[in-house]
Amino acid sequence: MHAWPASEVPALPGKGRDLQIHDTATGRLVTLEPGPVARIYVCGITPYDATHMGHAATYNAFDLVQRVWLDTKRQVHYVQNVTDVDDPLLERAERDGVDWVALAEKETALFREDMTALRMLPPQDYIGAVEAIPGIVPLVERLRDAGAAYELEGDIYFSVEADPDFGKVSGLDAAAMRLLSAERGGDPDRVGKKNPLDPMLWMAAREGEPSWDGGSLGRGRPGWHIECVAIALDHLGMGFDVQGGGSDLAFPHHEMGASHAQVLTGEFPMAKAYVHAGMVALHGEKMSKSKGNLVFVSKLRRDGVDPAAIRLSLLAHHYRADWEWTDQVLEDAVARLDRWRAAVSRPDGPPAEALVEEIRAALANDLDAPAALAAVDRWAAFQQEQGGTDEGAPGVVSRAVDALLGVAL
Incomplete structure (x- = not known):
């Protein structure tokens, strides 16, 4: 599967700062000091209704992580x-009377278009669950053969008790886990499971549903969590720098994935930091496909909204915060974009070197994009009110805002 084209990231003078970021597993800020190649895995979409502002906010957060590292x-x-x-993809395809493969391809293509428009840096490896199945099957077989998985009516379940570090990602107690499991795709009430929290690794073929050859597992398809584990281990290896996604993935998805990987490799942890973006609401409720209360990037673009303004609306909120999308949020972003473009369109301006360092410092401090925006606002206001004599300053600001915030002026 191919990703989307990369926008050029301007090189800035000097060097950026190492990133301090909030790690869900420890509940505190950690300083990330990757090697020459920083490694990050971000959970992608289930392509049946893309791309809403909740998606965009999540991928914007991890785009900033990349930009800090590149700097x-x-x-x-x-x-x-x-x-x-x-299941959600298959259910939507059946509801709409369309082929599930065609639906997935259509929505994935739209997601690529939205990511390109928003100047999100693409992954080097963009992998579909279906193409990952040949690598998933051996992992499930290894877990089963090691006694960390068991069969129940043809389905294969992972035993959470096989991992002594289970629970260290989310920090939740068993009761909270059980409630979230039921809400987020698990089946804690299924009779015969060794532990209500045990997640499915391999679903035996169901009539009328797609299935693949699973070798000794029989025909079926993979569970949700093992999919990401197989892809991450294959392309990044164990102990990569950041596992990212929305806050609703901390449990069960990232918790279960970490346990799968830790049992498979005998190493801990799967990722050095588990980083989660907040949720975006509309009319007082979290945007979700099940509720249908979605604002789509593609719809805004069709309505003529500049993608740079959409991106600024995301950057105006701290990535870990839950926030609500409103017309005013977008109006403020459009006005900010106009002010910034007017400021950099002049032939000279106030010196910009200090501003670049302010943006770097803000982003290195747990991706504090609102503070970075405020710094650019101050420079733009000074430019508007008093101007300056530095001929290179507007260009420096344009390149810094593009390189560090992903906004093309």
């Missing part, structure tokens, strides 16, 4: 999956 003169190995076979 430190590191390379970045970014991997993202596409869950192109799963």
Whole structure:
């Protein structure tokens, strides 16, 4: 599966700062000090209704992570999956009377278009669940053969008790886990499971649903969590720098994935930091496909909204915060974009070197994009009110805003 084209990231004078970021597993800020190649895995979409502002906010957060790393003169190995076979996708295809493969391809293509328009840096490896199946089957067989998985009516389940570190990603107690499992795709009430929290690794073929040859597992399709584990281990290896996604993935998805990987490899942890973006609401409720309360990037673009303004609307909120999309949020972003473009369109301006360092410092401090925006606002206001004599300053600001914030002026 191919990703989307990369926009050029301007090189800035000097060097950026190492990133301090909030790690869900420890509940505190950690300083990330990757090697020459920083490694990040971000969970991708299930392509049946893309791309809403909740998606955009999540991928914007991890785009900033990449930009901070690139500014430190590191390379970045970014991997993202596409869950192109799963119950929600199959249910939507049946509801709409369309082929599930065609639906997945259509929505994945739209997602690529939105990511390109928003100047999100693409992953080096963009892998679909279906194409990952040949690598998933051996992992499930290894877990089963090691006694960390068991069969129940043809389905294969992972035993969470096989991992002594289970629970260290989310930090939740068993009762909270059980509630979230039921809400987020698990089946804690299924009779016969050893532990209500045990997640499915391999679903035996169901009549009328797609299935693949699973070798000794029989025909079927993979569970949600093992998909990402297989892709991450294959392309990044164990102990990569950041596992990212929305806050609703901390449990069960990232918790279960970490346990799968840790049992498979005997190493801990799967990722050095588990980083989660907040949720975006509309009319007082979290945007979700099940509720249908979605604002789509593609619809805004069709309505003539500049993608740079959409991106600024995301950057105006701290990535870990839950926030609400409103018309005013977009109006403020459009006005900010106009002010910034007017400021950099002049032939000279106030010196910009200090501004570049302010942006770097803000982003290195747990991706504080609102603080970075405020710094650019101050420079633009000074430019508007008093101007300056530095002929290179507007160009420096344009390149810094593009390189570090992904906004083309």
